[in-house]
Amino acid sequence: MTTTLDASAALRRANEISTVALGALPSPLEEASRLRAALGTGARLFVKRDDAIPFGFGGNKVRKLAVVAAQALADGADTLITVGGVQSNHARATAATAAKLGLRCHLIANGNRPDKLTGNALLDSLLGAEVEYVAARTDRVPAMKRAAERIRAAGGNPVEVPLGASTPFGAIGFVRAVGELLEQGVRPDVIVHATSSGGTQAGLTAGCALHGWSTRVIGVSADDPAVDVEHQVRSIIDGMKGPLGSVMEAVARDARIEVDDTFVGGGYGVPTPASIEAQRLAARTEALFVDHTYTAKALAALVQYVRDGRIPSDATVVFWHTGGQVGLFA
Secondary structure, X not given: OOOHHHHHHHHHHXXXXXXXXXXXXXXXXXXXXXXXXXXXXXXXXXXXXHHHOOOOOOOHHHHHHHHHHHHHHHXXXXXXXXXXXXXXXXXXXXXXXXXXXXXXXXXXEEOOOOOOOOHHHHHHHHOOOEEEEEOOHHHHHHHHHHHHHHHHHOOOOEEEEOHHHOOHHHHHHHHHHHHXXXXXXXXXXXXXXXXXXXXXXXXXXXXXXXXXOOOEEEEEEOOOOHHHHHHHHHHHHHHOHHHHOOHHHHHHHHOOOEEEOOOOOOOOOOOOHHHHHHHHHHHHHHOOOOOOOOHHHHHHHHHHHHHHOOOOOOOEEEEEEOOOHHHHHO
């Protein structure tokens, strides 16, 4: 059981955590009235525009990296190492963070080096990141460990950043983001967003709980089964007890964690009829761009929830746009 005093102390600690300045916050919060009309719903629809964070093409990873990178600097790091796919948004955001802070960046990407660099792969190169290619996703973490050992042997001080910067500290960036939303004057009944490595959902879920909100935070999986994502989200929340206090154990235990894995379709990054429709609908009603790997599938879920009546007509809904628009040019 959490108390108001414990929750207030945890929120205070979250806001006291050191960060580095990566782009201007708050990100815009826009009411999507034309999308609402197109869907024929009475629900108020808002879009939280983390895609519009003005740093390195923005996205949700910027909030998490602002905290993780501050820790790395405090530890005297000279290199950031992370993992992802060839077109990873997280890898691009990490490379941008390293460049901004004067650090080296080493990326482990699963897949073949493209004959022509496009999208995030092109930006990684422009940002000066060293990219090491491995065959499969399961090869990434071992390769990151080996790279860190090589850099240390050469006298460097690398920091390994897990996939998505989805650590308890990284997720604190989204605990703070809930407070940002409150300051913008919206307390939603539902938040819908794309989820994968779990850090964004962990932070949003924990932030709503600590503010005493009953908001449903629905993560729409981009790849993994719902049970796996839920386990990861709960684990990250529990891990926040170190920086935020023991109250996070109760939050991790009691929080309602909703993950919908029914919109993955043919797999990670593979468009579906629903994501194609959602992508066009967002562009043609709100001039809003969503990518097929993450945000188009999350928006497709929101569209279906409205049509099925799973979102009441009197609800206030926030679609948290986590970025990824660079993927449109891959």
